[in-house]
Amino acid sequence: MYQFKRSIDLKKHLELVRKSGKTIGFVPTMGALHNGHLSLIQAAKQNTDVVVCSIFVNPTQFNDPKDYEKYPITIEADIKKLNDVSTDIVFLPAVDDMYPEGLDGNIHYDFGDLETILEGKFRPGHFQGVGRIVHKLLDIVQPSKLFMGQKDLQQCLIVRKLLKIIHSSTELIVCPTEREPDGLAMSSRNVRLSPAARKKATAIYQELNAIKNSFGKGLLFMESAYEAVDHLKAQGFDPEYADILALKDDTLVPLDQPATDDMVVVAAIAAWLDGVRLIDNIIIQGKL
Template structure:
């Protein structure tokens, strides 16, 4: 399995493949790989001649220094999983210095307002950090296609917007949310949950499923109030937000429009561990 820690070495390795017009699939991750990440790699392997994965915990997208410090780092186990999936997947696992070259700061981006909704309201500057690292990685890897999970649906829409506005030569492909048997959305942060917390966190998806049923006959406001009440009954959880929004604009649904597609978005704290999820309300 080819492993690179320096962008100069990775670029040199990829250069002949790019010159030969081979298609390059790219999966950017922050490591602590789970089946959701592996499913993105499988999609890339099916559709491209070459597949690259990056494993890098990006400091500029964390608002909370403690969250950055505690974010799971499991490089050795990650490499074993990648190698078991396919030994020819190229891994880029750089240092902060290699990526940021002693300037660990975010570039500013204008995502036409997508950045001010939901996650943007609660994590100021987060999407500048996301845009900065994804743009840098695209410049290093020069992928044909890049794969992102729909668990971070707002992030997916923001990256599509960035690619469109900057006219970057890459196709962004969103892939379905992978869930644990309980329904809990797979996330690297799940590794920080106790067995009991992980078991109880299945309630998040159950409430989302019920909210989808309710949205067929009730207003967005009524559904939001119902979700809030459900979490008031769950002492283990602190609901940060539940919002029903237009999938394209991410603007909150005030009044249903049959021509629009809506999605329910949620962020919940379990013992200071922040979990997000979403569901299509079609």
């Protein structure tokens, strides 16, 4: 497995890869890797010739500096995991390399209403930071395919919009959420949960399934989401949102009327537990 710390060196190497006619798959991460990340690597290996994984904790997408400081850093373990699944290249850039212009950039991406709901509502500026770093990484790697997980569905849709904004030929592949045996969505943040909170955290997935199971069965179309908030509060969570949304033109729209059969409908939850912010979503109806 090749390791690169400077973008200029990685670009030179990948130029040779492209000249040889090989396709490049790209998995951007912030490290603290788990089986969810590794499933993306495996998907990339199945669909492209050379797989690049980046590990970079991006400061511009953290609206809370304390959250940035607490983000787990496990580089040695991450490299071993990537090597174990035969990753071709790992990119480990420094902040100065990715942001030579400084962190206070003035570029702005028009993501429309998608960045003002759900995560965007509670993490102002987050998706502009995501757009900035993904744009930079795409310029460096120039992959034919980009692999991301459904757990970060809203982020996937933001990146899909970004690809259109920058007229990129890269294809976004959204892979299913990987879960623990008890249903908890795999996340780098899970390691920060206490044992008791880790056990309790499965309630989020349970509430998502309850929303799905009650959908279209006579309840008002948002009633099950309101109930999910109440149930989570009763178990010691601090919910930020529990919503049912429709996917229209790569944008999530809050469902304000009963869904029609041709709609793609998703349920999404974000809640704090034990000082850790957890997010998850499931598809209620249709396919992404």
